[in-house]
Amino acid sequence: MARVETIVFLSLVLDLFAFTIPLPLFPRLIEWYTLRETSDPSGFLSRTLQSVSFVRSLFYKSSAHSQRWDVVLLGGLMGSVFSTLQFFVSPKIGSLSDKYGRKRVLLVTMIGNIMSAIVWTQSTTFASYMLSRVIGGLSEGNVQLAIAILSDVSTPANRSKALAHVGIAFAICFCIGPPIGAYFASRPLPHSMDSWGPELNVYAAPAFLTLILLVAETVFLMLFLPETRGRGHTVDQGKEQPESPSTTPHATINGGASNGSPKLPRKFSVEQRIETLKSLRRLHFQFLGIFSGMEFTLTFLTFDLLDWNNKQNGMLIGSIGIISALLQGGYVRRATSKIGEGVMARRGVSSCAAGLFLLALLPRHVTMNPKLAIKLLQGGAVCLAFTSATVVNSLTALASLQCDEGGSDDVTGKPIEEHPQLAKGKALGQFRSSGQLGRAIGPLLACASYWTFGPSITYGVSGLAMLTISAGMKSIAAKKSS
Numbered sequence: 001m002a003r004v005e006t007i008v009f010l011s012l013v014l015d016l017f018a019f020t021i022p023l024p025l026f027p028r029l030i031e032w033y034t035l036r037e038t039s040d041p042s043g044f045l046s047r048t049l050q051s052v053s054f055v056r057s058l059f060y061k062s063s064a065h066s067q068r069w070d071v072v073l074l075g076g077l078m079g080s081v082f083s084t085l086q087f088f089v090s091p092k093i094g095s096l097s098d099k100y101g102r103k104r105v106l107l108v109t110m111i112g113n114i115m116s117a118i119v120w121t122q123s124t125t126f127a128s129y130m131l132s133r134v135i136g137g138l139s140e141g142n143v144q145l146a147i148a149i150l151s152d153v154s155t156p157a158n159r160s161k162a163l164a165h166v167g168i169a170f171a172i173c174f175c176i177g178p179p180i181g182a183y184f185a186s187r188p189l190p191h192s193m194d195s196w197g198p199e200l201n202v203y204a205a206p207a208f209l210t211l212i213l214l215v216a217e218t219v220f221l222m223l224f225l226p227e228t229r230g231r232g233h234t235v236d237q238g239k240e241q242p243e244s245p246s247t248t249p250h251a252t253i254n255g256g257a258s259n260g261s262p263k264l265p266r267k268f269s270v271e272q273r274i275e276t277l278k279s280l281r282r283l284h285f286q287f288l289g290i291f292s293g294m295e296f297t298l299t300f301l302t303f304d305l306l307d308w309n310n311k312q313n314g315m316l317i318g319s320i321g322i323i324s325a326l327l328q329g330g331y332v333r334r335a336t337s338k339i340g341e342g343v344m345a346r347r348g349v350s351s352c353a354a355g356l357f358l359l360a361l362l363p364r365h366v367t368m369n370p371k372l373a374i375k376l377l378q379g380g381a382v383c384l385a386f387t388s389a390t391v392v393n394s395l396t397a398l399a400s401l402q403c404d405e406g407g408s409d410d411v412t413g414k415p416i417e418e419h420p421q422l423a424k425g426k427a428l429g430q431f432r433s434s435g436q437l438g439r440a441i442g443p444l445l446a447c448a449s450y451w452t453f454g455p456s457i458t459y460g461v462s463g464l465a466m467l468t469i470s471a472g473m474k475s476i477a478a479k480k481s482s
Contacts, residue, residue, distance in 0.1 A: 018209075053070050106145045120132040270419050351390070356459045
């Protein structure tokens, strides 16, 4: 198990490193395409920007920074396209991995990612760049298949610790990927490799780095990753697995029996686990819809009120990633086995609500007490880092624990038949799909609210929504454990 965990973690670092490289480049990249295609008002980019400008004008009447906001919103729309495609394709990728094996499907998706990077290197028009994003959105399956693989090789007792590798990889790569992408973007290659070669994108250097990372990841997976589909876990005769809030495959949203409630039965019914999965998908969608909107508008806040530059924003986001990685590697991995995944997730959602309330107070103190405003921002960042370290990983572990674990019957020795809706790849693919839908919708709604009502109301209402989600998690948990 430890070997597979190490292989999956290293592959995730390569994959997410490649994924985060282009994140800070979107605004400048759009500006480059705008300069190239400005003479063609009927072109794809011109028509897209006109549509974005019209939508923005419905919510944000001021002409100040209007062109800049259009570019920023278009960058958000590009991210929404990726998330929307992931919403549609994630369940399919999961189902295929149940049928044909995790490794085989993962390698096929890697081919699509490599094709996306190749198209990016030569995308000299906005339409061709969007084609590379579409290919990437339809191909990206590393994260969800990594979760499925780690679930295959881990027991319910150590599931959360195994899946913590995913969160740690995210935190590390979101700290180092964007700055490295910006560094290579400042050193552009010639627009063509030679007199007869193809014309290259202005950011071909980070694109080639992305391509190299993806090829290295593919070779690494091909050589070292074993097939894990169908690998089950049996309990040694005469030994019982310890029952704790996080050890049973039917753990509920409150993390199992806690607060003096009686212990849960060894196995929940199929219907109960399916219902729990539905609840977790709904929570995943609601949480990421609000959280991703906050992520996207945070730079609006620092630009509008504090006049921060890209370097200062990068330091803010990087500090959140560093704190999140430290929390996941230390506190979260130890505490989850004691309090349960559901309790940990609920704490993360409550922390997010606290962070949003702090951000909502920031605008009124910017002019009166700038030092207090900075402290409010720092406090909000710490709360959001705790949220990043806890919620998605805990909800994912809970979703995994509802799935059929495979293996064989202890008495007959025959393989245990999976329920179609509890097959691990399909169920986790649907879970990820719900979160991607939230990521597609959240930034657009948050921008509309920010432009229409301002940051205080936007973050205040979002904080209240997070409190409502936290209360809903508690009520569902109480009902499940009764």
